[in-house]
Amino acid sequence: YLQVHRRIHTGERPFECKICEVKFIKNSDLTRHKIIHTNENPFKCHICGVNFINRISLKIHKAGHIGGKLFECKICKAKYNHKSSLRDHTRIHTGEKPFECEFCKAKFTRSSNLQSHKRTHTGEKPYECDICGVKVTKKSHLTRHKKIHSRINQSDICSPSPHP
Template sequence: MKIHTGEKPFSCHICKYQCIQKSHLQSHMKIHTGEKPFSCHICKYQCIQKSHLQSHMKIHTGEKPFSCNICEYKCIKKDVLQTHMKIHTGEKPFSCNICEYKCIEKSSLQRHMKIHTGEKPFSCNICEYKFKEKSNLQKHMKIHTGEKPFSCHICKYKCITKSDLQRHMKIHTGEKPFSCHICKYKCITKSDLQRHMKIHTGEKPFSCHICKYKCITKSNLQTHMKIHTGEKPFSCNICEYKCIEKTNLQRHMKIHTGEKPFSCHICKYQCIQKSHLQSHMKIHTGEKPF
């Protein structure tokens, strides 16, 4: 009956948590004490409740007892399936009180609200980076440790996140699921398509506060600003060459290695850059555009 009356007689003396049952309070207190009495015998996972361990073990067994009746999606927990079903129904019960953003999960809304508040509670103890989410900080830390746990089974590519590997694998499969409805452009990621569409709209939301430069992406602006600051973070370990972008350094290193990956199919000409080959081909075609 306490569910109907709203009565919560058990409360935490440390935070504002209140609950119906004493056992719930006992479980909650372990958050404050840091106690995790249940541990996985396969990996290092530890948790507060036995039910959490039982759910975790399904990761190792591969068991996914809950399945969607519309698509092929399967999952470990019932509440995860309930959240998934909202994709099919279009239900978005959580909405932002500042902008028009709506979402399926409360956690997604909490994450979104940090955009408005500017809150970045997770900070790197090595550099100045700050993040809205703990998971992003954990990913970032691998940059400092050099850890790349995900590797391609076809080439030598290694990366920090599973999503990066999934994106990379499309290079080998040739899959380009996102396509432009105006031109023939196709790409691997949705973000690449969104960036491309700005070419057609002419939108350049990022602008330099020193000169009139405008661009499509934040990363392009960050690179541009180094022109004004004179910063050249990438340097050659053989000569004194320094540059703004990593790609420029990679191109430069080919001078030292003698690598010329671009070659003409008509004559023996070889070069370092694709643009140089394109210029060269005009000799054979007779094209004189200028």
Template sequence: MHKQSEDRHFSCEVCGSSFTNKSGLQKHIRIHTGEKPYSCEVCDASFTQKSVLIAHSRTHTGEKPYSCKVCGLSFTQNSNLTTHMRIHTGEKPYPCKVCNSSFATKAALTIHIRSHTGEKPYSCEVCGLSFTIKPALKVHARCHTGEKPYSCEVCGSLFTRPSSVQTHMRIHTGEKPYPCQVCGSSFRQKSNLIIHMRTHTGEKRFPCDVCGSSFTTKSDSQIHMRSHTGERPFSCKICGSSYMSSSHLKVHFRTHSGEKPYSCVFCSSSYTRSSHLKRHMRTHTENLNAY
């Protein structure tokens, strides 16, 4: 499977890769043959090179012999330390040939390139959706399995990803780290701030193909489309009434529960909808204006 070239390099007859010594070529050939002669005695994992087995063994022993002199973090492999050091040095030796972006690792560059090529090599076996990275597919799969491995320590709510827990926690802490530079309103999520900004810019990116109406969010556009299709996917379990959106169903349900969450600050009146409270408030402001 190999031949020695005239300049003393050893070349692979399968893919053409060249090596300066015979042992390098022999290690490489295992990529093609699938041979993994070095086995872990703890978990039976096998590897093509002894050095890789030694590094793997450290996942069992906990040994991390390569330490960062800047921050003290330790690693199982010297290559991982080299990559980590780029956080401190700012070095990004892997440039994108399409745009001016650069990356600290070859893997990060490979993922970035997919934003140009449109490649999405990780596909969901259930619905066919594709993703650029494997972790994104793993998170997506939970919408089919129902798995929610991340929980809120305060209320017990479950989530598919840790970032969702962090965002949810702001409900309890009251934190709203995304302020609007125009009016000062603050939001728990950056996406909500982006949507809010459209109220200032007047941008409506989602037009209706039927009547031409435009909307600031995709969800508003989807709800609007149901006025054309007649679809009402949200049904009341008590009386069977159906609605175009979950928010409409929520308001309707208050006719059964008796809940009136919108209270007047001037009198004891309460209402099922904020719009009804606003209409009621005018009776007080009109009376105040009369004086």
């Protein structure tokens, strides 16, 4: 239990989904997550037909249909569909930064921000372009990078070919 609790503070997520690369603190969370990649989603939204793995996910989803948000910030009244989103938001008000970099002691409100920051120290580049092989530190950087390839392909199509 203590080892799992420490992961909350270190940002360590050792259990990774082999299908979508989402990482989890506990193996049981990964096991529960894997269900989304199968057709084992017994809770169906009667409005749009989307299926969910559990009742709370369906409830949160349905709130989106009616414009309702289930979790409200007591300080500024901002509303969120997910309890974890409210928790992360609340840290703006409290100044809490529970995730600390072991290399430089920088602190972060979210473990994902800590993980991303750590790559500046380790040089790890886990995201690789399947077109040219370039590696980058953030998924958003890979998405931005891939747009270069689509622009290059467009210019190849639109540019007149040189005549010898």
